[in-house]
Amino acid sequence: MTRWLPRTYLxxxxxxxYAPIAVLVVFSFNDSxxxxxxxxxxxxxxxxxxxxxxxxxxxxNSLWLALSAATISTLIGALxxxxxHRYRFRGKKALNGMLFVVMMSPEIVxxxxxxxxxxxxxxxxxxxxxxxxxxTFCLPxxxxxxxxxxxxxxxxLPEAARDLGASDFTxxxxxxxxxxxxxLLAGWLLGFTLSLDDVVVSxxxxxxxxxxxxxxxxxxxxxxxxxxxxxxxxxxxMFSMVMLIMSxxxxxxSKQ
Amino acid sequence: MRSALQQPFKTAVLVLVWGWLLFLxxxxxxxxxxASVMTRDPGSFISLPITLDAYRQLLxxxxxxxxxxxxxxxxxxxxxCLVIGYxxxxxxxxxxxxxxxxxxxxxxxxxxxxSLVRTYALKLMLATxxxxxxxxxxxxxxxxxxxxxxxxGAVIIxxxxxxxPFMILPLYSVFEDLREDLLRASHDLGAGHFATxxxxxxxxxxxxxxxxxxxxxxxxxxxxxxPDILGGSRNLLVGNVxxxxxxxxxxxxxxxxxxxxxxxxxxFLMFAHRLSKRRIxxxxx
Numbered sequence: 124m125t126r127w128l129p130r131t132y133l134x135x136x137x138x139x140x141y142a143p144i145a146v147l148v149v150f151s152f153n154d155s156x157x158x159x160x161x162x163x164x165x166x167x168x169x170x171x172x173x174x175x176x177x178x179x180x181x182x183x184n185s186l187w188l189a190l191s192a193a194t195i196s197t198l199i200g201a202l203x204x205x206x207x208h209r210y211r212f213r214g215k216k217a218l219n220g221m222l223f224v225v226m227m228s229p230e231i232v233x234x235x236x237x238x239x240x241x242x243x244x245x246x247x248x249x250x251x252x253x254x255x256x257x258x259t260f261c262l263p264x265x266x267x268x269x270x271x272x273x274x275x276x277x278x279x280l281p282e283a284a285r286d287l288g289a290s291d292f293t294x295x296x297x298x299x300x301x302x303x304x305x306x307l308l309a310g311w312l313l314g315f316t317l318s319l320d321d322v323v324v325s326x327x328x329x330x331x332x333x334x335x336x337x338x339x340x341x342x343x344x345x346x347x348x349x350x351x352x353x354x355x356x357x358x359x360x361m362f363s364m365v366m367l368i369m370s371x372x373x374x375x376x377s378k379q
Numbered sequence: 380m381r382s383a384l385q386q387p388f389k390t391a392v393l394v395l396v397w398g399w400l401l402f403l404x405x406x407x408x409x410x411x412x413x414a415s416v417m418t419r420d421p422g423s424f425i426s427l428p429i430t431l432d433a434y435r436q437l438l439x440x441x442x443x444x445x446x447x448x449x450x451x452x453x454x455x456x457x458x459x460c461l462v463i464g465y466x467x468x469x470x471x472x473x474x475x476x477x478x479x480x481x482x483x484x485x486x487x488x489x490x491x492x493x494s495l496v497r498t499y500a501l502k503l504m505l506a507t508x509x510x511x512x513x514x515x516x517x518x519x520x521x522x523x524x525x526x527x528x529x530x531x532g533a534v535i536i537x538x539x540x541x542x543x544p545f546m547i548l549p550l551y552s553v554f555e556d557l558r559e560d561l562l563r564a565s566h567d568l569g570a571g572h573f574a575t576x577x578x579x580x581x582x583x584x585x586x587x588x589x590x591x592x593x594x595x596x597x598x599x600x601x602x603x604x605x606p607d608i609l610g611g612s613r614n615l616l617v618g619n620v621x622x623x624x625x626x627x628x629x630x631x632x633x634x635x636x637x638x639x640x641x642x643x644x645x646x647f648l649m650f651a652h653r654l655s656k657r658r659i660x661x662x663x664x
Contacts, residue, residue, distance in 0.1 A: 129466075129469075129470035129473060130470075132466060132467065132470055133467065133470050133471065133474070133482070136463065136467055136543075137482075137485060140485075140486075140489055140540075140543070141489075142504070143497060143500035143501045143503065143504050143540070144489070144492075144497065144500055146500060146503055146504055146510055147496070147499070147500035147503060150503060199395060199396065199399060202392045202395065202396065203392070203396045205392065206389065206392045206393055206396065210389055210393075212389075212393060214397075218396065218397070218400070221400050221404055221405070222400075224404070225404055227593075227645065227649070228642060228645060229597050229598055229600070229601035229618075229641055229642075229645070230598075230601060231601040231603065231618045231621055231622070231638065231641075232411075232601075232638050232641060232642055233407075235411060235621060235625050235634060235635065235638055236404075236407030236408050236410060236411045236638075237403065237407050238625060239407055239410040239411055239414060239631075239635075240402075240403070240406060240407040240410055243410060255403060256403075258399075259399070259403045259404065262399075290388075291386060291388045291389065292387075292388045295388065313491070316491050316492075317491075319493075320491070320492065320493040320494065320495075322493075322494070322495045322604055323601070323602070323603070323604070323618075326622070326626075327622075327625065327626070337493065337495055340493075340495055340496065340499075341495060341604060341607075344495070344498075344499045344502070344608055345607055345608065352496075352499060353503075355496075356493070356496035356499060356500065359492070359493050359496055360492045360493060360496055360497075363491055363492040363493065364488060364491075364492060366491075367487075367488060367491045367492075371484060
């Protein structure tokens, strides 16, 4: 009894976690309009999705936003992790603490504080405000990923480079960056998915000039069940899963 | 120590990072604190004089009800997550190492996917003529479809579904650190399973429980789209109130005050978590 009980329990919880996702995927290929009974296999919801111009535009907007937010947050996050790892400086604890607070505080708190800032400085809500917000909430995740990689790394390598006369910049470029490359890629992929999936922060800091996918879905699902949402949701879920599997694969492979 | 001029790289990095965090984290939070003690102004959002009206408004029975109801739903969510997650994390820590890696990966996959889409997927299942009701009816367990959607229960189910991994992961990490020899010692000293559980396992896993509570309780008060999709208009979260005040009602001081109450709750939970960890550190040494 002691062997099968925990196993059954684990299996059951996993089934519950994945059942709604499976249902969504299956129903996205459902020909029936009502969305509850099975009406045969069909691509029609995917077709109607791609024939909807506003939808396709929102898709491109979302991809572009995620791409730029992931890139900038990886850049800043990697530099932050390097600084935290290599340098002693005043306020290091405060810096760490601030990143921790960003990661822990409820998204809605971050969202309203950024909205207040953007309105105060008179920034028009749109691509730029979304980008600044997304980079901010992706940042701690990149820092953590890169720090984890740096902590398992031989300290004598950068010392050796320095002894051989390399400047800080040269040493970073030729020794540290190759070492943290897998973490950079993983961090970038995580940032990309975080940005692509965000609803809470985007609700507050986006404007009519730049419509993104999650918000479009949000306005669609509030009214009721729509078969197009099944197709769109399936695409988004699959996309995030592929990104995540890739990032984890890169990290595990680099450890070996 | 070399001077800043000799370390241009270090200086540049620190200026960039500090600049970003001061401008986009520190200042915005100060603004929210500031806004919470100002007076509501329909034109420019906030204006002088400084007042505590927003905090007083939080105690208005109408809003106090919403807050207490939200706190109740969040607490129920946390409790359900704990009841499901505690044995789950325990069982997970007993699985052979290699399979553990895969199982944990499967647990965090949903966390990285779109939570809005997953909430919607849950709606597909819970709807009156949705999958769950159809299945129960064809099994003959119920005669008429249950009205699952647009209820308190639906909101709690939705929140549990989204937040369960946040409860399991910290619990799993404390179960991983649980030393077998302590359990054996407890048995050798004559304690039964129950006594060992109460006096050894529960105190040692308490930091994990508190971390999990922290990671579930707060988001469970903020995820406004869950009631929007599953709960109808009567089961609101604090997050819905904040969103409403900022985006629709334009009462910034009140929205800001509500968000500060959330932040203070977070600070309190973090403090409790630290305290419990330190206590165990001392006893374990």
